[in-house]
Structures are given as structure tokens and as C-alpha cells.
Amino acid sequence: MGIELKVGAEYLHKGATVSLVAEADGIAMVQLKDSSHVLPAMVSELSPVPTANEKLHSSMAIKVTDWERAASLATAIQQGLKDEAGLGDLVKSIAADFEVSTRQAARYIAKYRENAGPMALLPQKPGPKVGTRNMAVEMELIIAKNIESDYLREEKPSFDHLYNCISVECRQAGLKPPCKNTIRRRLSTLASELKLRRREGSKRAKEKHGSAAGHAPADYPLQRVEIDHTLCDVILVADTPVREVLGRPWLTLAIDVFSRMVVGMYVSFERPSSASVAMCLANALLPKEAWLAANGVVGDWPCQGVMEEIMSDNAMEFRAMALRRGCEQMSVKLQHRPIGSPEMGASIERLIGTVMGRVHLLPGTTQRNTVEKGDYDAEKKAFMTLREFCTWLTEQIVSNYHLSLHKGINKPPIVAWNSHFGDSPPKFKGTQLEVLGAFLPAEQRVLRRVGVEFKGGNYWDDKFLKWVGDDHKVAVHYHPLDASVVYVRVPNGELVIAKCFSRTPRDGLAFADVRRRGSQERASAKDPRIVQKKDESHARMKSLLEESAKRTDAARKTPPAPSAPVTMMSHEAAPRITKSRPARIAEGACA
Incomplete structure (x- = not known):
């Protein structure tokens, strides 16, 4: 409760x-007032004693006769105290007028002095007060301790487990275990927020009991754009x-907070990354005519232009260097909503929920959870490709969502957008190449004679000739879905489109497809027949080397056989060997 506790205070x-x-x-x-009973209580259950002005009662819950009698009694006591009559005479007068005993009349006067007004004089229900506990202090302590240690845990122990722990400890202390209803009543007095926070976590407690009044409004289109990812349920x-x-694709969406228009989207099997964010923002900034034509969708999608602020959660891809630099280049403010505050991204969260609700109608849907899915075989029913799903999603956004009434703004998103801009819709003044260079992910490579070596391929453009041989490091931007080209920032700052000239063409392939194809090609080297032949060859070569080594070692260890004796001749008998000298070459002669 956040109150200051003092021993002896009420x-x-x-x-x-x-x-x-x-x-x-x-x-x-704590000790009950006017009682000697001491009982345990959770600190969170204590609250300050309300003052006289804070003691509010519901007038609808009080009977008219009770209220009139209490008002008359208060008036009589007030008048008696003003007349400075003796307390004994006042007690007798009240007892006679209201037909109560003098003892009860004295209680009325004491209550009025403590809290002047008819509220203090209303009749009280007979019996013990609410919250009164007559159980032994030792048992109350056992119950409170076990609730704290064996029930309020993230493992969410069951009620039977709690009751068993309390019963065992009571028997060990020589006490008779309480009945189960007693334990249930103790649990019912716990604050719901406390139970949820201790057993399911603070996030779950905040979702149910916390305030969701916060939001990030916008006063005009493109003032604030929210962006987020979700794993599609299909x-x-x-x-x-x-x-x-x-498998299931990932969807990245960007929404304009003011008009609720979807300004950008991106679908891929790759997990969310800076590339996903870059592609979604590129789609948001650029005109959509080419996108609609590529997907065969007929409709109006007027969203384009640079937004003032992008709001996202705190995921790693939204803090990437490429995104920060791209936003700085485009003069866009990158804002992250507070941690644990999904209500600050209410617009994008609601959009994702709306889109997923329509995805659940597709064949191959996985639904929201396994309970809703039931026995439905999503893999067997699936038949849509990524391109077909992208076309379906574009159709849903342009021809359904944008034209439907949005309860948050009480009008269709397309109407909110067009009513603000009228005949002057925003136009993006840059080129697609500039957008891709600003937001696409990039990696450093060295510019060589073969161009740029990137993800297993060589990329070249004749503009590289000026810097070939100097080993310049350049930034290589790439489109995850198009492996046929890369965008190279050459040393003079120009962004050059380099085409792939590897032995295997990459036209129409994504980098994921190239990686998958390379894995399949390399898999041929793991064919069991090829592996077996390599193993057999290895065994033969190893045997050859071992035999050769053995023969050489044996030859070196065995001494050579003795040769025939050589007869030595005497010095006189030995023939005289004369050496002939070459003719002297005359001086100056040519060799």
C-alpha cells in the first residue's frame, strides 16, 4: 500500500x-481494537484509518427509517451538547426519547463525539466484525507462513499442496489442522494483484490490474509511425x-498513428532483423504503384513520404546501427517505447491482431494456440506460397482494411488520410536507390580485381575500374530477397549497382535460396557411395605408407652382406699413372 508502518499505530x-x-x-x-486477540496479516492488506471526511457510505444501501432515526439522534445530541446540560441529564433525555437504555445512550454520545454526524449513529449488524479471527495465534502464523512460502510462488502450487503443508506443520506443532474452508477464506482475503504478481509474474499482474491509459497520439499523418513484427499464424x-x-513467415508492419493507414509491410521467412526493418521502411517511404503492379492488386494505396518519428519496441533490430544511420540520413526521429508498456504501441498491436484474425481464415492456419487448432492438420492443408500470401495480404490491406470503419478514429483509414491531404498527397522526393542505400543492411568488403566477393558470389560493375588494385574497403548493401545485385558504396560516395557474374546465375533468387542451393550442392559430396570410395582410397594409401615404412625400417636395421676381399698390390708392382696437362692457351686468344 506504500504506507509508513509504526508499532502501536492504528x-x-x-x-x-x-x-x-x-x-x-x-x-x-496486529491486535483488534477493544480485544486481546492478536492475529497475523499481510502488510499489503493494511491501510490507514480513514478520517471522518473519508468515511463515505452508500446512501442507497441505508434504509430510510434507519437514516431518519440516526439524523434525529444526531440532532438531539448536538442540541444537548450546545445547551451545556449535564452529561447525566443528556444521557437520560436521549434514553427516554429514543427508548434505549442509558448505557446505549452513552455509547451514542461517545460515537457522536468521535465522529459527528448521523453516519456514526447508524445501526450496526450484530455479531463479530468483518475480519475478526478467533483462531489461535500459533495456527494463524503457520497459515500465513505457508501461504507466503508454499503458495505465493511462480511454480503455482495447488491448493491441495498448500493445505497438506499447513496440516503437516500443525500436527508437528501439536495443533489440530484447520479445515479447508478456513484456508480458502484466508486466500480470499489476499489481494488479487498480489496473488497474480507472485504466482504469474509482474507482467501478467500489470496486464490485468495496471493502468492502460497511456498512448502515443498524433495530430496529423506521418507525424508518428509505429512498427513491429509478428509470426504469422499460417x-x-x-x-x-x-x-x-x-513453415510460418514473419510479417513486419508499419502504421500511421493518425489515420491508421498501413504505410509499409514486409514478409519473409527470415527472423526479424535490421533487414526486415529496412525493407518495411523502404516500402513505407516509396510510392506503392510498382508494388501493387508486381502483386497484381488493383486499388489505391497513397501512402508515401518521410515520417517525422518512428516508434518501436526495444528489440535488437530496432537498435541496429543501420537503422539509426538511415533515420539520421532521412531526418527521422527513432523513438523506443518504455519497456513493459505495450499500450504505448496500441495502434500497431491492434493492427497485428486484426490482420491475424483474417489470416486465421486461410487454409493452413495454425490458429492462435493449440487449443483452438485442435486436430486441424495445418501442414497438410497448406498450399499458399510466399508470393501468393504477399498478394493476398496486400489485397486485404488495400481493398478491405483501408476501406473499413475503424472504431479508433470512427472512419475508414483511407478517408482520414485523404481528408487531411486533399488534392495534395505527400510525394517522396528521393529515389529508390537512395532509400535502399540508407536502410538496407550492409557489410564491409574489399574491392578487388574480381569485384566484390559477397556471400559466395562475385559482383562487378565497370565503375570499379578506377579503384581496382588499391584494396579499398567498401560498404556493400544487399536486398535479402534479391541476390542478383548488390549496392556498393564506392570510395567517392556514389552508390553503384553491381551485378553477380558467378558461374551459377542468381537471377530471381533470394540470398536464403542461394544458401539453400549451396547446401544442396554440397550435400552431393556426402553421398554414401562417394564417401565409401574415399574411405577405401584412404585405407589403401594408409596401408601403402605403412608397408613402405616397414620395408625401409627393416632394410636399415639389417646389416649389409660382406663383399669379396680386395687384393692390395705393392708400390713397385702398381702401374704408374701419368697426368697429362692441357695445352697452354696463348695470351690474348679467344676462348
Whole structure:
């Protein structure tokens, strides 16, 4: 509750006034007012005693006769106190006029002095006050301790587990275990927010009990754009004759907060990254005519132009260097919403929910969870490719979502957009190449004689000739879905489109397809028959080397056989060997 606890001070606990005896580890020992009973209570259950002005009662819950009697009684006591009559005479007068005993009349006067007004004189229900506990202090401590240690945990222990722990500890202490309803009543007094926070986490507690009033408004289109990713609840297949199952795609969406128009989208099987954000923002900035034509969609999608602010969550891809530099280049403010505050991105979260609701109608949908999916075989029912899904999604956005009434703005998004701009819609003044160079992911490479070596391929343009041989490091921007070209920032700052000239063409392939194709080609080297032949050859060469080594070692260890003796001749018998000298070459003669 955030109150300052002081021993001996009075607090309100479940409707009863109590005084604090001791407090430790979130558990307080309190004593009921006008009673000797001491019982444990959670600190979160204590609240300050309300003042006279704070004691508000619902007038609809009070009977008319009770209210009139209390008002008359208050008036009589007030008048008696003003007349400075003796207290004994006033007690007798009140007892006679309202037909109560003198003891009860004295209680009325005491209550009025403590809290002047008819509220204090209303009849009270008979019986013990709400929150009164008559159980032994030792048992109350056991119950409170086990609730704290064996129930309020993230493992979410069951009620039976809690009751078993309490029963065992009570028997060990020589006490009779309480009944289950007693434990249930103790649990019912716990604050719902406390139980949810301790058993399911602070995030879940905030979602249910926290305020969701925060939001990030916008006063005009393109003032603020929200962006986020989601894993689509549908399975897609490959665009091949076999149509093998590929899995669920990732969708990146950007929405204009003011008009609720979808300004950009991107679909891919790759996990969210800076490339996903770059492609979505490139789609948001550029005109959509080429996109609509490529997907065969007939409709009006007027969104284009540079936004003032981009708001996202705190994921790593939204903090990438490429995105920050791209936003700085385009003079766009990059804003991250506070951690744990999804309500600050309410527009994009609602859009994702709306889109996924329509995705759940497609064959191959996985639904939101396994319970809703049931026995539905999503992989068997799936038949859409990534390109077909992208076309379907574009059609849904342009011809359905933009033209439907949006409850948040009480009009269709396309109407909100057009009514603001009228006959002067925004126009993006840059080129597509500039956008791609600003937001596409990039990697450093060295410019060589073969051009740029990038992801297993060589890319070249004649403009590289000026810098060939100097080993310049250049930034290579790439489109994840187009491996046929890359965008190279040459040393003079110009962005050059370099085409791939590798032995295997990459036209119409994404880098993921190139990587997959390379893996398939390399897989041929793992053919069991080829591997077996290599192993056999290796064994033969190893045997050859071992035999050769053995023969050489044996030859070196065995001494050579003795040769025939050589007869030595005497010095006199030996023939005289004369050496002939070459003729002297005359001086100056040519060799």
C-alpha cells in the first residue's frame, strides 16, 4: 500500500480497526481494537484509518427509517451538547426519547463525539466484525507462513499442496489442522494483484490490474509511425513442383498513428532483423504503384513520404546501427517505447491482431494456440506460397482494411488520410536507390580485381575500374530477397549497382535460396557411395605408407652382406699413372 508502518499505530484491516504489534518480512502481527486477540496479516492488506471526511457510505444501501432515526439522534445530541446540560441529564433525555437504555445512550454520545454526524449513529449488524479471527495465534502464523512460502510462488502450487503443508506443520506443532474452508477464506482475503504478481509474474499482474491509459497520439499523418513484427499464424509452401512445406513467415508492419493507414509491410521467412526493418521502411517511404503492379492488386494505396518519428519496441533490430544511420540520413526521429508498456504501441498491436484474425481464415492456419487448432492438420492443408500470401495480404490491406470503419478514429483509414491531404498527397522526393542505400543492411568488403566477393558470389560493375588494385574497403548493401545485385558504396560516395557474374546465375533468387542451393550442392559430396570410395582410397594409401615404412625400417636395421676381399698390390708392382696437362692457351686468344 506504500504506507509508513509504526508499532502501536492504528490501521484498517478488512474493515476492522487494528493496532500494529510487530512487522517482519511482509507479515504484520496486529491486535483488534477493544480485544486481546492478536492475529497475523499481510502488510499489503493494511491501510490507514480513514478520517471522518473519508468515511463515505452508500446512501442507497441505508434504509430510510434507519437514516431518519440516526439524523434525529444526531440532532438531539448536538442540541444537548450546545445547551451545556449535564452529561447525566443528556444521557437520560436521549434514553427516554429514543427508548434505549442509558448505557446505549452513552455509547451514542461517545460515537457522536468521535465522529459527528448521523453516519456514526447508524445501526450496526450484530455479531463479530468483518475480519475478526478467533483462531489461535500459533495456527494463524503457520497459515500465513505457508501461504507466503508454499503458495505465493511462480511454480503455482495447488491448493491441495498448500493445505497438506499447513496440516503437516500443525500436527508437528501439536495443533489440530484447520479445515479447508478456513484456508480458502484466508486466500480470499489476499489481494488479487498480489496473488497474480507472485504466482504469474509482474507482467501478467500489470496486464490485468495496471493502468492502460497511456498512448502515443498524433495530430496529423506521418507525424508518428509505429512498427513491429509478428509470426504469422499460417504455414506456407515452396514455389517448386514439389510444393514442400516451408513453415510460418514473419510479417513486419508499419502504421500511421493518425489515420491508421498501413504505410509499409514486409514478409519473409527470415527472423526479424535490421533487414526486415529496412525493407518495411523502404516500402513505407516509396510510392506503392510498382508494388501493387508486381502483386497484381488493383486499388489505391497513397501512402508515401518521410515520417517525422518512428516508434518501436526495444528489440535488437530496432537498435541496429543501420537503422539509426538511415533515420539520421532521412531526418527521422527513432523513438523506443518504455519497456513493459505495450499500450504505448496500441495502434500497431491492434493492427497485428486484426490482420491475424483474417489470416486465421486461410487454409493452413495454425490458429492462435493449440487449443483452438485442435486436430486441424495445418501442414497438410497448406498450399499458399510466399508470393501468393504477399498478394493476398496486400489485397486485404488495400481493398478491405483501408476501406473499413475503424472504431479508433470512427472512419475508414483511407478517408482520414485523404481528408487531411486533399488534392495534395505527400510525394517522396528521393529515389529508390537512395532509400535502399540508407536502410538496407550492409557489410564491409574489399574491392578487388574480381569485384566484390559477397556471400559466395562475385559482383562487378565497370565503375570499379578506377579503384581496382588499391584494396579499398567498401560498404556493400544487399536486398535479402534479391541476390542478383548488390549496392556498393564506392570510395567517392556514389552508390553503384553491381551485378553477380558467378558461374551459377542468381537471377530471381533470394540470398536464403542461394544458401539453400549451396547446401544442396554440397550435400552431393556426402553421398554414401562417394564417401565409401574415399574411405577405401584412404585405407589403401594408409596401408601403402605403412608397408613402405616397414620395408625401409627393416632394410636399415639389417646389416649389409660382406663383399669379396680386395687384393692390395705393392708400390713397385702398381702401374704408374701419368697426368697429362692441357695445352697452354696463348695470351690474348679467344676462348
